[in-house]
Amino acid sequence: MSPDHAHTPAFDASLMTVPLKPHRLAELFWAFSVMSLQGFGGVLAVVHRELVDKRRWLTDAEFIEDWAVAQVMPGPNVCNLALMFGDRHMGWPGALSALAGLLALPLVLLLALATLFNQWADVPAVEGALRGMGAVAAGLIAGAALKLLQSLRRHVLGFVAILCLVAAAFVGTVVLDLQLHLIVLGLGSVACAMTWRALRTQGAA
Amino acid sequence: MSVLDWWHYGLFHLSVSLLAVGGAVTLVPDLYRYAVTEHSLLSAAQFKHALVLAQAAPGPNVLYVALVGWQVGVNAAGPGASGWLAVGLGTLGLMVGLLGVLLPSSFLTLSIARWCNRHQGRLGVQAFRQGMAPIVVGVLLSGAWLLVRADGHWAASGGLWIVSGVCTLLVWRTRLHLLWMLSAGALVGAAGLI
Numbered sequence: 001m002s003p004d005h006a007h008t009p010a011f012d013a014s015l016m017t018v019p020l021k022p023h024r025l026a027e028l029f030w031a032f033s034v035m036s037l038q039g040f041g042g043v044l045a046v047v048h049r050e051l052v053d054k055r056r057w058l059t060d061a062e063f064i065e066d067w068a069v070a071q072v073m074p075g076p077n078v079c080n081l082a083l084m085f086g087d088r089h090m091g092w093p094g095a096l097s098a099l100a101g102l103l104a105l106p107l108v109l110l111l112a113l114a115t116l117f118n119q120w121a122d123v124p125a126v127e128g129a130l131r132g133m134g135a136v137a138a139g140l141i142a143g144a145a146l147k148l149l150q151s152l153r154r155h156v157l158g159f160v161a162i163l164c165l166v167a168a169a170f171v172g173t174v175v176l177d178l179q180l181h182l183i184v185l186g187l188g189s190v191a192c193a194m195t196w197r198a199l200r201t202q203g204a205a
Numbered sequence: 206m207s208v209l210d211w212w213h214y215g216l217f218h219l220s221v222s223l224l225a226v227g228g229a230v231t232l233v234p235d236l237y238r239y240a241v242t243e244h245s246l247l248s249a250a251q252f253k254h255a256l257v258l259a260q261a262a263p264g265p266n267v268l269y270v271a272l273v274g275w276q277v278g279v280n281a282a283g284p285g286a287s288g289w290l291a292v293g294l295g296t297l298g299l300m301v302g303l304l305g306v307l308l309p310s311s312f313l314t315l316s317i318a319r320w321c322n323r324h325q326g327r328l329g330v331q332a333f334r335q336g337m338a339p340i341v342v343g344v345l346l347s348g349a350w351l352l353v354r355a356d357g358h359w360a361a362s363g364g365l366w367i368v369s370g371v372c373t374l375l376v377w378r379t380r381l382h383l384l385w386m387l388s389a390g391a392l393v394g395a396a397g398l399i
Binding site for chain 2: 036037038039040043044045046049053061064065066067068069070071072073074075076077078079080083084087088095099102103105106107109110111113114117124125126128129130131132133134135136137138139140141142143144145146147148149152155156157162163165166167168169170172173174183184187188191192193194195196199200203
């Protein structure tokens with residue numbers, strides 16, 4: 001038996017909690033390409049699945065925090081998220097690799113689709129397939145949201161207050177049809193102020 | 206299109222980039238007014254097709270800006286132009302549009318994110334990061350809701366709601382690969398079942 005083998009740590013459950021991270025620019029590029037190519041009707045749900053569930057490059061809490069920043073900042077949310085993630089691990093080159101991964105292959109695919117579009121647009125099966133994928137995409141987003149909600153059980157505000165805030169954001173967007181930045185900036189400020197107070201009380205106690 | 210027109214096209218994208226709070230789709234009315242109504246760089250139908258395709262295809266929705274730029278370039282080459290000229294100008298339009306719309310917002314996001322990382326311990330930064338979490342979840346849920354509702358009403362499209370509901374449970378409770386669900390959705394849709 002080779003001497004190296006003795007030093008190889010046994011694969012045990014404790015390894016699962018070690019935070020993993022990308023090591024090479026190409027790894028970042030391909031990870032984001034894979035996510036982007038699966039992202040019908042928005043890439044966000046796929047990003048959660050891939051970065052949190054599968055690769056474990058982010059925890060639920062980190063994902064939520066990054067997403068909040070990405071959402072408040074101008075620009076496409078998923079692009080912002082990719083930039084921040086790449087930058088944190090590998091600086092500027094990382095940010096560019098992640099963003100390029102997100103955009104390059106889907107763009108080539110999109111151009112190909114656009115050239116085919118005129119011949120295929122009227123086929124009912126194609127239209128039906130798009131409808132079906134749209135319905136799945138909605139489910140993917142909702143499922144990711146429920147998982148994130150679960151991770152907020154031990155939030156400093158308490159789970160009941162969290163549920164109220166989630167409901168308020170939902171009603172504001174769906175029922176009252178308020179613009180997204182009103183929700184994010186308005187209701188977001190309220191939530192942040194409440195959290196600020198709770199954190200301060202907690203720190204003082 | 207002259208060099209000056211392209212310059213102007215790029216400047217327009219740079220100028221609206223920071224307005225895109227909530228995503229690139231926020232820019233649809235502005236881009237439409239600039240490219241279709243005011244400068245006639247592409248037709249209304251071409252603009253709409255670009256938007257629909259970008260939303261149906263995988264990838265971030267911001268790619269519609271690239272597709273509009275591509276069409277603007279192809280139009281600029283003219284109907285009788287050689288294929289290579291059209292591809293060249295299309296690529297130029299695509300790059301100018303996409304880079305223009307992404308550069309300012311990307312710089313801003315990276316600066317703020319770096320600042321937040323350096324000041325992680327501050328109460329304000331922590332309150333922001335944790336306080337936004339429920340809003341994020343609420344907005345995600347409404348995004349899903351609006352996506353299903355956009356295609357019809359309860360009675361007419363019950364099948365769509367069932368597909369979405371089943372997928373929600375599968376994502377929440379299992380580790381089934383997303384591509385299986387998307388393929389199943391495409392098959393069910395293509396067969397005309399929903």
